[in-house]
Amino acid sequence: MENKHRLLMVEDSQTLAAIYASYLSGREFELCIVDSLARARDEWPRFNPDIVLLDVELPDGHGLDLLKNPPDSESAPEILVMTAFGSSEMAVEAIRIGAFDYLSKPFNADRLHVTLNNALDQRRLKSTVDQLAELSRERYCDFIGGSLPMQSVYSIIDAVAASDATAFVCGESGTGKELAATGIHQKSKRKDKPFVALNCGAIPRELMESELFGHVKGAFTGATSTRQGMASAADGGTLFLDEICEMDLDLQKKMLRFVQTGEFQKVGSSVIERVDVRYVCATNRVPFDEVKAGRFREDLYYRLYVVPMVLPPLRDRGNDILAIAEHLLETFALKEGKQFTGFSPNAKEQMLKYEWPGNVRELQNVIQQAVVLNQGGVLRTGMLSLANFVTNPSPVTSIKQAEPAEIVNAVESVEAVEAVEAVEPLWVVEKRTIEKAIEECGGNVNKAARLLEVAPSTIYRKLQSWENKAVTSGATS
Numbered sequence: 001m002e003n004k005h006r007l008l009m010v011e012d013s014q015t016l017a018a019i020y021a022s023y024l025s026g027r028e029f030e031l032c033i034v035d036s037l038a039r040a041r042d043e044w045p046r047f048n049p050d051i052v053l054l055d056v057e058l059p060d061g062h063g064l065d066l067l068k069n070p071p072d073s074e075s076a077p078e079i080l081v082m083t084a085f086g087s088s089e090m091a092v093e094a095i096r097i098g099a100f101d102y103l104s105k106p107f108n109a110d111r112l113h114v115t116l117n118n119a120l121d122q123r124r125l126k127s128t129v130d131q132l133a134e135l136s137r138e139r140y141c142d143f144i145g146g147s148l149p150m151q152s153v154y155s156i157i158d159a160v161a162a163s164d165a166t167a168f169v170c171g172e173s174g175t176g177k178e179l180a181a182t183g184i185h186q187k188s189k190r191k192d193k194p195f196v197a198l199n200c201g202a203i204p205r206e207l208m209e210s211e212l213f214g215h216v217k218g219a220f221t222g223a224t225s226t227r228q229g230m231a232s233a234a235d236g237g238t239l240f241l242d243e244i245c246e247m248d249l250d251l252q253k254k255m256l257r258f259v260q261t262g263e264f265q266k267v268g269s270s271v272i273e274r275v276d277v278r279y280v281c282a283t284n285r286v287p288f289d290e291v292k293a294g295r296f297r298e299d300l301y302y303r304l305y306v307v308p309m310v311l312p313p314l315r316d317r318g319n320d321i322l323a324i325a326e327h328l329l330e331t332f333a334l335k336e337g338k339q340f341t342g343f344s345p346n347a348k349e350q351m352l353k354y355e356w357p358g359n360v361r362e363l364q365n366v367i368q369q370a371v372v373l374n375q376g377g378v379l380r381t382g383m384l385s386l387a388n389f390v391t392n393p394s395p396v397t398s399i400k401q402a403e404p405a406e407i408v409n410a411v412e413s414v415e416a417v418e419a420v421e422a423v424e425p426l427w428v429v430e431k432r433t434i435e436k437a438i439e440e441c442g443g444n445v446n447k448a449a450r451l452l453e454v455a456p457s458t459i460y461r462k463l464q465s466w467e468n469k470a471v472t473s474g475a476t477s
Contacts (some may be wrong), residue, residue, distance in 0.1 A: 213264045231258065347384060
């Protein structure tokens with residue numbers, strides 16, 4: 001059965017109120033009748049009407065005063081003004097103030113039904129618009145983008161934030177897994193408590209337990225004082241375990257007990273401590289594949305993999321790419337004190353075509369490099385270091401046979417390439433930086449990763465990519 005709509009009638013004449021009530025018999029209305037402004041103000045918040053039938057001339061005041069200052073309620077009702085002293089001026093004034101429609105007394109049942117149906121249609125339309133607006137958020141927490149895949153992510157964050165269930169965020173590197181974790185924390189009841197992030201892939205295995213649970217003085221060489229761990233720091237708040245699949249198997253056993261009971265012991269201590277934390281985990285791997293490969297405990301997987309959330313890669317987010325790029329351009333231009341007016345149409349087209357293997361993090365690097373190396377104005381394609389995009393200027397023979405407009409485009413393309421001829425591709429700069437970091441750390445990739453603030457898996461993946469690039473290049477030369 002359809003839910004009844006709530007109708008508040010403010011009418012001081014008992015006879016007219018009874019007549020109007022009879023008009024509504026058989027309709028889907030729950031009716032509340034009051035005879036004064038004072039009673040209307042009392043009943044309005046309690047009754048939470050969908051529609052208000054408001055008389056203008058009342059014993060204790062003018063109905064338009066209530067229309068100007070309606071009481072607070074869960075949702076704003078549609079207000080229909082009615083009076084026996086009507087005039088076109090009063091009708092215009094009532095609608096200007098906020099009335100949906102105007103009824104001149106006397107009116108019959110048909111006129112009332114038509115007006116009420118219109119008001120209900122208007123209410124349904126407003127509800128639909130509000131729902132669509134909610135489902136089409138262009139920004140959410142620290143995310144930018146209104147694409148359909150991101151709307152799904154926003155909805156999951158809303159749902160999981162309302163509980164203490166563990167969220168497990170998956171996705172490629174650079175898709176914003178930590179932003180999702182902070183979003184869950186910001187929307188949760190723990191938002192005023194600490195948010196503590198621990199990158200399980202950036203800390204050497206031998207130090208990981210101490211980092212997580214803390215240690216007492218003398219627990220190991222170099223432990224010159226007692227130290228609180230991340231678990232204690234996150235008490236009452238959220239503990240974000242990034243790259244959880246990088247955690248050593250031995251520590252996973254202790255992690256399981258910690259998740260189950262909230263209890264732990266500092267390294268070198270026999271004292272059991274207890275905290276209240278909410279867990280959010282993240283990985284750029286497929287968690288169950290890690291379980292099947294024996295690198296991740298199955299019991300810990302089922303304990304943590306409660307509410308999965310998969311962040312879409314940037315290439316699947318459509319025009320979000322341009323929205324994020326424009327935000328980054330504005331941010332970096334302000335930071336560098338430069339004036340950029342946006343992207344050229346061709347630059348936008350190429351950014352949408354590019355695969356973005358490094359996702360938002362790569363986009364950020366590309367835009368920052370373009371801002372640093374150029375002086376401003378329109379940011380053109382030639383200023384963007386897209387690793388897989390190569391501008392191929394037309395041969396001279398083609399230019400000779402081309403139309404004038406094509407010649408201009410070809411020349412501009414050549415000029416764009418020449419303008420950035422001295423700029424190294426981004427991957428070359430990145431490769432040199434990573435190799436130098438590994439060399440400085442004596443070949444210790446984990447230590448280099450920690451200094452570079454990336455996961456070791458990221459470095460290994462890039463090293464493999466560069467090795468494959470070198471093999472391919474050698475095979476084709």
